[in-house]
Amino acid sequence: NPxxxxxxxxxxxxxLYGWCDSDWASCPLTRRSLTxxxxxxxxxxxxWKTKNQHTVSRSSAEVEYRSMASTTCELKWIKxxxxxxxxxxxxxxxxxxxxxxxxxxxxxxxxxxxxxxxxVDCHFIRDEIVRQNLQPSYxxxxxxxxxxxxxxxxxxxFHTLLDKLGIWNPxxxx
Numbered sequence: 106n107p108x109x110x111x112x113x114x115x116x117x118x119x120x121l122y123g124w125c126d127s128d129w130a131s132c133p134l135t136r137r138s139l140t141x142x143x144x145x146x147x148x149x150x151x152x153w154k155t156k157n158q159h160t161v162s163r164s165s166a167e168v169e170y171r172s173m174a175s176t177t178c179e180l181k182w183i184k185x186x187x188x189x190x191x192x193x194x195x196x197x198x199x200x201x202x203x204x205x206x207x208x209x210x211x212x213x214x215x216x217x218x219x220x221x222x223x224x225v226d227c228h229f230i231r232d233e234i235v236r237q238n239l240q241p242s243y244x245x246x247x248x249x250x251x252x253x254x255x256x257x258x259x260x261x262x263f264h265t266l267l268d269k270l271g272i273w274n275p276x277x278x279x
Contacts, residue, residue: 108274117147119192121184123200124244125176126251127158129165136161138168141254142176143270144183150271152179155254169204170230173211176200177230177239184238197240203249211241 125142137160143153158171180198187194202208211230233239252258253266 108276109272110275111150112271112273113149113151114147114271117149119147119187119194120196121146121180121187121194121198123176123180123198124250125169125172125200125202126249126255127165127168127172128255129168138171139255140168140172140175141251142172142179143251143254144176144179145271146183146187148271152183153254154179166204166206166210169202169207170210173200173202173207173241174229177233180239181233197237200239200241201244201249202241203244203246205243208241208243 122145123142124144125140127141128139135157138158139155140158141153141155143150145151154175156175158168177200180200184194184198211234230239230241234241246252247262250266250269253263253270258266
């Protein structure tokens with residue numbers, strides 16, 4: 106919307122936060138799932154994306170886990186860019202996900218039989234957790250900011266999440 110914008114708050118901390126979500130088998134033609142994520146630097150959104158996943162997934166946990174992996178890649182890239190600018194992140198990056206199954210897979214290294222098909226993503230995320238670069242956390246679905254990128258929401262929920270994204274209208278009366 107031309108009347109909306111993103112405010113980069115100068116008083117914000119420089120900590121990275123990621124929010125990821127997915128919509129399982131959302132495409133009615135291909136049954137591919139949708140991944141969505143948003144990344145904040147402090148209170149300001151700096152990167153976001155919605156994308157169809159490349160493969161058809163057999164479970165919602167698999168879809169959510171692939172979403173976590175995509176978001177982790179973007180978080181690592183942004184952390185590298187910030188590092189080259191002299192902004193070092195010594196604390197683990199918070200990654201918020203509303204799938205308890207995906208979080209369990211990320212934190213449990215002995216869950217292999219059910220996760221063979223997502224083995225590469227499992228090792229990728231687990232390595233980041235072990236290195237203390239990533240701290241995945243559960244967030245209830247109704248407060249999941251990435252839902253705005255993956256789901257058709259009701260007007261009230263959409264505007265509630267939009268307010269939390271830091272979207273504002275610079276032309277609105279104050």
